[in-house]
Amino acid sequence: MQVKRSVALILTFLTGYIFGQAVTFHSPVPWITLRQNNIIAKTLIDTSEVKGNAVKLTLSKIVDGRTKRVASKKFKTVDYSQEYELGAIDVDILGGNDYLSISWTVDNTDKKGKIEPFGIVRLIQEDPTKGALQCKEIAGTFSASAVDAACKDEDFTALGTGKFCAVWNTEKFGLFIKNCKDLDNIRFSIDGKNGKNAFLAYSDRVITYFPKNDSLNATYCKRRVDKKGIAYDVKKWTQEITKEVQDGLVLVMVPWYDLAILPVDGRIFGFAAFAQGSNDMVTVPEKAQKEIPGTWGNLVLKK
Numbered sequence: 001m002q003v004k005r006s007v008a009l010i011l012t013f014l015t016g017y018i019f020g021q022a023v024t025f026h027s028p029v030p031w032i033t034l035r036q037n038n039i040i041a042k043t044l045i046d047t048s049e050v051k052g053n054a055v056k057l058t059l060s061k062i063v064d065g066r067t068k069r070v071a072s073k074k075f076k077t078v079d080y081s082q083e084y085e086l087g088a089i090d091v092d093i094l095g096g097n098d099y100l101s102i103s104w105t106v107d108n109t110d111k112k113g114k115i116e117p118f119g120i121v122r123l124i125q126e127d128p129t130k131g132a133l134q135c136k137e138i139a140g141t142f143s144a145s146a147v148d149a150a151c152k153d154e155d156f157t158a159l160g161t162g163k164f165c166a167v168w169n170t171e172k173f174g175l176f177i178k179n180c181k182d183l184d185n186i187r188f189s190i191d192g193k194n195g196k197n198a199f200l201a202y203s204d205r206v207i208t209y210f211p212k213n214d215s216l217n218a219t220y221c222k223r224r225v226d227k228k229g230i231a232y233d234v235k236k237w238t239q240e241i242t243k244e245v246q247d248g249l250v251l252v253m254v255p256w257y258d259l260a261i262l263p264v265d266g267r268i269f270g271f272a273a274f275a276q277g278s279n280d281m282v283t284v285p286e287k288a289q290k291e292i293p294g295t296w297g298n299l300v301l302k303k
Helices: 002-019 144-150
Strands: 023-027 038-045 055-063 066-075 081-088 099-106 112-121 133-137 157-159 162-168 172-178 185-191 205-210 215-226 229-236 242-246 249-255 268-276 281-284 297-302
Touching (some): 038 055, 172 205
Antiparallel strands (some): 038 081, 055 066, 055 099, 099 112, 215 229
């Protein structure tokens, strides 16, 4: 009896979810990242609510807090499941604080709704290891002096007036930094799932080093949409990150369990670095944006 009652409750919930409003979207859904710029709305129609009336869909682009209508089309309802092609967006990447929105209304009724936010990241179809930064394996002691001895000039990536090298062993991920005293801060962003999303996700992690006071800040974000648009609420990341500073060398060490990454040769994850100087910011890769993981590069673990 308990099983039957549970099944009945689940079916009641699903029915209410699907038919609780006149139009429900299969795609897009909130926070999704589309891989093409041609927008197709896939919907479920509650025909008992719509009653043959036309449905109007309006696609809008919200950039810098300003809303621009991209397309508006009216469709006759002929089935409970329908697809509507709304046209193409003139960008390959849209996310971070900017987003897309679809609003709908049903003719001759007061029924209306909205689906937002969603974004676009059109990925180049190529080997993800091509152009990826190499994360060098360190044998033996994981310390600033050991890493300095193991890393050659070609292992480093320039970052403003400083430079860094990513290193690893089976226990820790390391960020080895040199010549950073003139920088205000260095921010490392890590996407362990490497989803290349349009918006920051809970699982994305940020580590920021402040050379002037030799301090670390480790954070993640919770995201929401309010009246002003997308907001990312920065939260403290509870972790066991440590650092070692020796003769101007800085080694930041992150246990793999804090990143939820399994360290094996060839493992790839999303990665970007941002160096803030007194007047400008330098990024790796060059066009990386802090709030759009889809613009970050790749880091590959190499033995």
